[in-house]
Amino acid sequence: MTGLAQAKSGAAGAGRFLPPPPLFLLQPILRRVVRRVAQLHPNLFDRLGPHCNARFVIDAAELPFVLLLVPDPENLIFRAVSRRGEPESDARIRGRFFDLLGLVDGAEDGDALFFSRELEITGNTEAVVCLRNALDDVEGSIAEDVAGLFGAPGRAILAALRRAGNRRGKSR
């Protein structure tokens, strides 16, 4: 079953507090990230089954853009998209940045986030369940894999994000 629910009210529209970044600068980084994850964890796609062609929109509430993910090993897509031009999707996952980071870091339980209404999912629930299970079966931490791509600065940023996430977890 899935863990999903709605992001709590404070998260709505939080993206407007950050200035929109130049998305074209993000795209090559995101492409590199998703290719690296696919290279390190090719078995991840097996658990997606028929949903590897699904279009997922991932909405971290604090960011001024959303992420589009198509986990097709033959044609991987992971890019930032303006909120104004959000593409059509099969499923949409919305939550706070640190909760989403915790999920890919293997530190958070999706069902618990659903029970507490910290996550919202709409669209194809089965595709989201497959994605959740595929990511959860990745040994170690995808977040660490990604951070490792950028060497010491990447690992330092991840460590800082984890500390911030822990502080937030303790305070809620």
Added chain:
Amino acid sequence: MRPELICPAGTPAALRTAVDAGADAVYCGFKNATNARNFPGLNFTPEELAQGVQYAHARGAKVLLAVNSFPTAGRFDLWRDAVDTGARLGVDAVIVADIGVAAYVAERHPGLRLHLSVQAAASSPEAIRYYVREFGVRRVVLPRILTVAEIRQVKKEIPCEIETFIFGNHGLMVEGRCSLTNYVTGLSTNMDGVCSPAAQVHYDKEPDGCVATRLGDFTIDRFGPDEQAGYPTICKGRYHVPARDDAYYAFEEPVSLNLAELLPQLIEAGVEAFKIEGRQRSRAYVRQVVGNFRKAVDQVLAGEAPELADLVALTEGQKQTVGAFGSKKWR
């Protein structure tokens, strides 16, 4: 007696997490209808199970294979293959519910340990003795409907081990007999291994911030903006009925079982194994719940008062109960 801690493994990564967190045994199933958690993206291929068995055995843990759904006519090969594959890969026991599957294990794999799944709903000494006598069942997983006092009494009257759930989903339907999902979706919890198939679950966000949960064509709950949520199962849904003004939980409430406080009584009653539910849950859940219960069980066995960590954040509806284990009047 040192009771075993039996822990869920929905994926190979969860299996390794459970073993590393202190599981005495993990239970898991294949990626098909032969087990009662046949969810998309979950479970094991034979190759993954082989690696899991190797990992667990190298660290002194056992692997129990759930083959605990009910085969329908013409599909028995799937269950037979699951049992044969599990035996070939060296699993330590198979957990079965169906008497045909139990008979197959007893006849073809007499050396393979047989556990009776909660899905068999065997809760009386007479029923349990039948399975022991006919199929050589070594352990029964009791339905979550007995008090500790009743478990103690049952234990005196049966010639096999007892396993009880101690944490996780709190399903009090007659286990293995629930047809609610089948009625609504055409798929069976018991024969297809899928309760509330995700393909038929829909969350509809409404303009007022509420979220309606639908299973197939039926709305089964509607959560207000600040309400805790539960699983999208019919038994945990809220319904309007003529006798009530407001929608209410007609079957069960979204609440999880947590028997941490009853561990000393359960050990004293003779329970040989404690089961943690949650093959559909994440590695984070497995790590936290298994780690906490490992510590608590060890403390009880050492004669100490168990430190009971707060696991409520992981529970359905953010609520927990000792359910019928404490009293028949639990609800």
